[in-house]
Amino acid sequence: MSNISGDKTENCFGSHDFWIVKTDSSGNVQWQNTIGGLGGDDLRSIQQTSDGGYILGGTSDSDISGDKTENSNGSYDYWIIKTDSYGAIQWQNTIGGDGPDFLYKVSQTTDGGFILAGNSSSNISGDKTESTKGGYDYWIVKTDATGNIQWQNDIGGGGDELLYCIQQTIDGGFVLGGGSTSNISGDKIENSLGWLDYWIVKTDSSGMIQWQNTIGGSLEDYLESVSQTIDGGYILGGYSISDSSGDKTENNNGMLDMWIVKTDSSGVIQWENTIGGSLSDYLSSIMQTLDGGYIIGGGSESNISGDKTENCMGGNDFWVIKTDSSGTIQWQNTIGGNNYDDLLSTSQTSDGGYILGGFSNTTISGDKTEDCNGEQDYWIVKLSDVQTSVSDISEMSKGLLIYPNPANSILFIDAESMSGSESRIIITDVAGRTVLLIPIASSSTKHSIDISSFSQGIYFVQVEDGAKISRGRFVKN
Numbered sequence: 001m002s003n004i005s006g007d008k009t010e011n012c013f014g015s016h017d018f019w020i021v022k023t024d025s026s027g028n029v030q031w032q033n034t035i036g037g038l039g040g041d042d043l044r045s046i047q048q049t050s051d052g053g054y055i056l057g058g059t060s061d062s063d064i065s066g067d068k069t070e071n072s073n074g075s076y077d078y079w080i081i082k083t084d085s086y087g088a089i090q091w092q093n094t095i096g097g098d099g100p101d102f103l104y105k106v107s108q109t110t111d112g113g114f115i116l117a118g119n120s121s122s123n124i125s126g127d128k129t130e131s132t133k134g135g136y137d138y139w140i141v142k143t144d145a146t147g148n149i150q151w152q153n154d155i156g157g158g159g160d161e162l163l164y165c166i167q168q169t170i171d172g173g174f175v176l177g178g179g180s181t182s183n184i185s186g187d188k189i190e191n192s193l194g195w196l197d198y199w200i201v202k203t204d205s206s207g208m209i210q211w212q213n214t215i216g217g218s219l220e221d222y223l224e225s226v227s228q229t230i231d232g233g234y235i236l237g238g239y240s241i242s243d244s245s246g247d248k249t250e251n252n253n254g255m256l257d258m259w260i261v262k263t264d265s266s267g268v269i270q271w272e273n274t275i276g277g278s279l280s281d282y283l284s285s286i287m288q289t290l291d292g293g294y295i296i297g298g299g300s301e302s303n304i305s306g307d308k309t310e311n312c313m314g315g316n317d318f319w320v321i322k323t324d325s326s327g328t329i330q331w332q333n334t335i336g337g338n339n340y341d342d343l344l345s346t347s348q349t350s351d352g353g354y355i356l357g358g359f360s361n362t363t364i365s366g367d368k369t370e371d372c373n374g375e376q377d378y379w380i381v382k383l384s385d386v387q388t389s390v391s392d393i394s395e396m397s398k399g400l401l402i403y404p405n406p407a408n409s410i411l412f413i414d415a416e417s418m419s420g421s422e423s424r425i426i427i428t429d430v431a432g433r434t435v436l437l438i439p440i441a442s443s444s445t446k447h448s449i450d451i452s453s454f455s456q457g458i459y460f461v462q463v464e465d466g467a468k469i470s471r472g473r474f475v476k477n
Contacts (some may be wrong), residue, residue, distance in 0.1 A: 006373030011032040014065030018056060020087055027380055033087035037062025038233055039072075041079065043365060045105045047431060047454070052085040055114055057106030060094065070094040073126030078103035078116055080147055090454030093147035097122025099132075103141065104164050109142070110434040113150065114218055115174060116141040117166035120154065128152035133186030138163035138176055139252050150325055153207040159192075161199065165391040167432045170462060171245060172205040175234060177226030180214065190214040193246035198223040198236060199449025200267055213267035217242025225286045228432060229262070230460055230471045233270065235294060240274065247272070253306030256280040258298060260327055275325040277302025281319060284358075285346045287430065289322070290458055290473055293330065296321040297346025300334060311335040313366035318343035318356055318381065335381060339361025347430070349382075350406070350475050351455040356381040401472035406477045409452040409476040415445050415463050423448070426462045435459070451476055 003011040005076035008019075009032060017036030020043070023029055035041070039062035046056050060079035063071040068079075069092060077096030080103070083089055095101075106116050120139035123131035128139075129152060138155030143149055155161070156249070159181035166176050180199035183191040187197075187209060198225070203209055213220070215236070223238040226407030240259040243251040247269060249260070257276030260283070263269055275296070283298040300319035303311040308319075309332060317336030320343070321330055335341070335356070343358040358378035362368045367381075401414040407471070413425060423440035425447065435454065440447070451459075454476045463470045 003372055006044060006377075007032075008034070008373075012036065013041075014038040015040045017041050017066075017114070018058060018081070020046060020054065020083075022087065027382065030186065031087055033083070035067045035081060035089065035318060036060075037068030038065040039063070041068075044103060044311065047107050048434070049082070049108050049357065050112065050435075052084075053086065053090065054083045055106055055108060056081040056083065057103050057116060059102045059118075063424040067092075068094070072096070074100065074122060076100040076102060077126075078118060078141065080106055080114065080116065080143070082147065086469075091147055093143070093385060095127045095149065095441070096120075097128030098125035099123070101128075103190040105166050107166070107168070107431055109168050110172065112145040114143045114147065115143075115166055115168060116143065116164050117176060119162050119178075121418065123165040127152075128154070132156060132183060135160040137161050138178060140174065140203075141165065142207060146152055151207055153203070155187050155201060156180075157188030157207075158185035159162065159183070159268060165226050169202070169228050169432065170426065170428065172231065172436075173210065174203045174205075174207065175226055175228060176203065177223050177236060179221070181224055183281055187212075188214075192216070194218045194220060194242055196220040196222065198238060198261065200226055200234065200263070207385065211267055213263070215261060215269065216240075216245045217248035218245035219243075221248075222282075224282075224284055227287060229288050230292065230473060232265040234263045234265075234267065234467075235286055236263065237283045237296060238299070239282040243247060249366065252276060254278040256282055256297065257306075257341045258283040258321075260286060260294070260296065262327065271327055273323075275307045275329065276300075277308030278305035278325070279303075280309070281415075284344050287347060288383055289348050289444035290352060290475060292325040292354070294323045294325075294327065295346055295348055296323065297343045297356060299342050299358075307332075308334070311336060314339045314341065314362060315338045316342060317440065318358060319365075320346060320356060320383070322385070333383070335362075335367045337368030339363070341368075341379060348385075348458055350458065350477060352385045352475070354383040354385065381461060400461070400472050401473050402461055402472045407451060407477035408477045409450065411451050411474060412448045413447045413449065413463065415465070423463070423465045426464070428460045428462070429455075429461075430458050 013036040043058040072302040104117040163178035193216040253276040279301040427436040
C-alpha cells in the first residue's frame with residue numbers, strides 16, 4: 001500500500017498493488033516492480049519460470065487502469081502476469097466469472113503452460129464454464145505458455161470448498177489441497193468429519209478426479225500446503241483446533257496447533273503429528289528436505305509449553321521446525337521481535353540452509369536488526385541447517401546411487417539394473433516441474449548427465465525400469 005518511501009521506488013496505482021522484489025544471495029535488493037490497477041490487487045503466488053522470468057498470480061478487482069489491460073469480469077478475478085527476468089511485464093490475463101474468484105496458487109507445468117488454483121463462487125459467465133455446486137468451489141484452470149485457457153474444472157460439494165495449494169505430480173496429474181465443509185454431494189464422496197476438514201483431490205493431467213480423501217477431526221482443520229514426497233506419497237500441512245477425534249489421534253496442546261499428515265500415493269494416512277504450545281500455533285508451509293525429513297514454517301504465540309522450547313518474543317513470532325522423515329521434531333527455532341512477525345513461506349536453499357519470508361511490524365528487538373519502514377514490511381531471514389551439511393552427500397536408495405552431491409556440472413546416476421526397454425530417468429525440481437526426462441536405450445547401469453544449465457537448488461530423481469521405481473535427490477550448486 002506504500003508510495004515512494006523507504007525501499008519502495010514506485011507509487012501505488014490503487015488501494016493496494018502487487019509488489020515483487022528481487023534480491024541477491026545476501027538479501028540485498030537488486031530490482032523491484034509495483035504492478036496494479038486503480039482497485040485492489042492482491043498477489044498470492046510467485047514462481048521463477050523455465051526461461052528465467054516469473055509467473056505471478058493473485059486476485060484483482062481493478063478495471064483497465066495502471067498496468068491492468070482488461071476489465072474485471074465480476075467483483076474479483078484471477079489475475080496472472082508473466083514477467084521477464086527483470087520483472088517487466090510480458091503478458092497478463094484476467095480470468096473469472098460474475099462472482100468473486102480468488103486465486104491462491106499458480107505454477108508452471110511440464111508442458112510450459114501454467115496451472116491456476118483457487119476458489120470460485122461464480123456460475124457460468126465470463127471465463128467460467130461450470131456453475132458452482134454450493135457456495136465456493138475449488139476452481140482449477142490450465143493455460144498454455146502465454147496464459148490462454150486450455151481447460152478448467154469446478155470441483156466441490158454442497159457447502160464451501162476453499163482451495164489453497166496445488167502441485168503437478170510425477171505422473172503429469174495434479175494434487176489439490178484445501179478445506180471443505182460439505183457432506184456427500186456434488187463431487188464430494190465422503191461426509192464431513194467436523195465443521196471444516198482437510199480435503200485432498202488427485203486429478204489426471206486433464207483435471208479429472210482420480211481419487212479424493214476427507215481428513216479431519218470433530219472441529220475445524222485448515223489445510224495450507226500439500227506436496228508430493230520422494231516416495232510418491234504426499235505431505236499435508238495445516239493447523240487444527242480439533243482434539244483426538246476422526247482422523248486426529250492427539251489432543252491439541254493449546255487453542256490452535258500445527259497438524260501434519262503423511263499419506264501414501266493413494267491418499268491413505270500413514271502417520272500424523274500435532275505440534276504446538278499452550279496458545280495458538282499455525283502452519284503456513286511444509287516441504288520435504290534433502291535428507292528426507294520436512295521443514296515446517298508458521299507462526300506461534302506460545303511460550304515454552306507442549307512442543308515449544310523457546311518463549312515468544314512478541315505477540316507472534318516466526319516458528320520454524322525441522323522433522324525427520326517420520327515427522328518427529330529434530331530442531332526448532334522461534335524468531336521474532338517485540339511485536340508481530342508472520343511467517344508465510346519456508347524453502348530449503350542449495351547450501352542446505354533455509355530461506356524464510358513473511359512480514360513484520362516489529363522494531364529493532366529480539367532477532368530483528370532493522371526498524372520497520374512503515375506499518376508492516378516484508379521480512380526475510382536466512383538460516384543455516386544446524387544438523388545437515390550438504391558438503392559431502394551421496395544418495396543411495398533402493399539400488400540408486402547419485403553423485404557427486406552437491407553437483408555443479410556433471411551428475412552421475414548409477415542404478416542396480418537397467419533393462420533398456422522401458423527405462424527412463426526423470427528429474428524434477430522442488431515445485432514438481434519435470435526439468436529433464438531421459439529415455440534409456442541401453443542396459444548400462446551408469447549414466448552421466450550435464451546439469452550445468454540447471455538453476456541452483458534441490459532436485460528429485462526418479463529412475464523407472466518397467467514396474468521398478470527408484471528415487472533419490474541431489475543439490476545443484
